[in-house]
Amino acid sequence: MPDLKLSSRAMANGCFYLEAQGFLDAHTYEDMDRLIQNIFARNCYRLIIKLERVDYISSAGAGVFVGAIGESQQNGGNLVFLSPSSNVREVFDLLGLSQIFLFADTLEQAVRSF
Amino acid sequence: MHQQVLRIINETKNLSLVRKSLSKFIEESPFPRDSRNRIILAVDEAIANVVEHAYGSEKGLIQITLTLDDEKLTVGVCDHGSDFKPNVKEDPDINVHIRLGLKGGLGMFLMRRVMDEVSYSATPQYQNQLSMIKFLPQSESENS
Numbered sequence: 001m002p003d004l005k006l007s008s009r010a011m012a013n014g015c016f017y018l019e020a021q022g023f024l025d026a027h028t029y030e031d032m033d034r035l036i037q038n039i040f041a042r043n044c045y046r047l048i049i050k051l052e053r054v055d056y057i058s059s060a061g062a063g064v065f066v067g068a069i070g071e072s073q074q075n076g077g078n079l080v081f082l083s084p085s086s087n088v089r090e091v092f093d094l095l096g097l098s099q100i101f102l103f104a105d106t107l108e109q110a111v112r113s114f
Numbered sequence: 115m116h117q118q119v120l121r122i123i124n125e126t127k128n129l130s131l132v133r134k135s136l137s138k139f140i141e142e143s144p145f146p147r148d149s150r151n152r153i154i155l156a157v158d159e160a161i162a163n164v165v166e167h168a169y170g171s172e173k174g175l176i177q178i179t180l181t182l183d184d185e186k187l188t189v190g191v192c193d194h195g196s197d198f199k200p201n202v203k204e205d206p207d208i209n210v211h212i213r214l215g216l217k218g219g220l221g222m223f224l225m226r227r228v229m230d231e232v233s234y235s236a237t238p239q240y241q242n243q244l245s246m247i248k249f250l251p252q253s254e255s256e257n258s
Contacts, residue, residue, distance in 0.1 A: 003130060026162035027126035033217070056133070058158050059220035066208065067217035087151060094152075094227050095220060096208045 004028035006035055013111060015046040021053040024061030033064045040068075045077025048110045052083040057091050066097070078102060080110045120178040124165045124193070132178060133158055139180050140187065144250050153187065153248055156228040159221035160191045160244050168195025168242060177240070186230075186249045192240035 005021040016039045024032060039047065049065070051057070069079050080102045084092070092098045104110035118139050122128040133154050140150050157178070164176050179190040206223050210216070225232050231247040 003127075023130060025126070025129055025158065026165065027129055058155060058162060059224050060162060060218070063211075063217035063220055066211050066220070067215045070212045070215050090148070090151065091155065091224075094155075094224055100208065100212065 004031055006031060008035060008039065010042075010044065011048075011111075014044070015048055015111060015114065016042075016044045017048045017050070017107075019050040019053075023056045024051075024054050024064075025056060025058040026060040029058075029060040029064050032061065033067070036064065036068050040071060040075075043075075045072045045075040046114050047072065047077065047079045048082055048104075048107065049079055050082040051088045052085055054085050054088050057088045059091075059095070062091055062095055062097060065101070066095075069101070078114060080104050080113045082107065082110050115181065115183045117182075118180045120180070122161075122176050122178070124169050124174045124176055124195075126162065126165055129158055129162060129165070132161055136180065140182065143182055143187065144252070145187070145248070146251070149248075149251070152228040153189075156225045156246060156248075157189050157191075159225050160189070160246065163221055164191060164193050164195070164242070164244075168193040170196070184250070186247050189229075189246045189248075191244040191246075192237070192242065194241050197236070197241065 003023045006018065008016060008018045011017055018035065020032065036047065065079055072078055082104050084103065092101060102113050104113055120132060120135055122132060136154050136157055140153060145153065161176060161178065168174060174193060174195050177192045181188040206219055225246065229246040229248050233245050235243050237243050
């Protein structure tokens with residue numbers, strides 16, 4: 001299994017759904033960054049990012065979202081994190097991101113967050 | 115005292131190997147599980163910094179020394195790369211990072227938040243040596 005597995009799909013309501021599985025660290029963060037930039041290039045700035053199966057995230061991984069959220073918001077969108085794992089939540093907490101990022105427990109709730 | 119020395123080449127693919135070795139090393143320590151996870155994060159951040167900055171595009175060796183005694187875990191990260199002194203004092207402003215779209219510069223902050231002591235020095239044997247200490251839970255309460 002690769003260190004990080006990513007999947008994504010456009011949703012009917014103009015949102016884009018991303019799902020990550022594995023490690024989001026200094027080795028893999030560029031894959032996530034590339035994926036988000038590709039979605040932005042399609043003028044889609046409302047991202048729902050499922051991190052439930054991300055076992056490990058470092059500052060490099062979290063930094064991708066820190067770097068992306070401003071561009072998303074400046075274009076009328078946002079990043080909503082769907083069911084992040086406890087490890088992800090802890091790193092977001094340590095970095096002070098839990099007060100800034102939006103979170104949702106279900107896809108419906110995530111869609112309503114925009 | 116329990117000690118283990120790890121040597122890796124400065125490639126990011128080796129980070130997960132170090133995390134796995136460190137996880138095993140502290141598995142039986144008195145650190146609670148959440149604390150162990152944070153220690154692994156801090157050490158990962160330290161090594162990722164060295165991988166990114168110490169040797170440029172050249173291959174280089176990174177030596178990680180893990181030492182666990184009755185009071186503390188000490189982690190030494192050494193390299194022969196260029197002189198690299200990260201900012202060990204100032205905390206980043208996360209709102210500035212977001213406003214400017216900055217992705218990096220958060221690792222040292224995490225290291226300092228997690229570990230009790232973080233310091234850099236240059237030694238005759240190694241160009242850069244980072245030392246991090248995390249006191250065991252009972253030592254922490256005695257110290258406070």
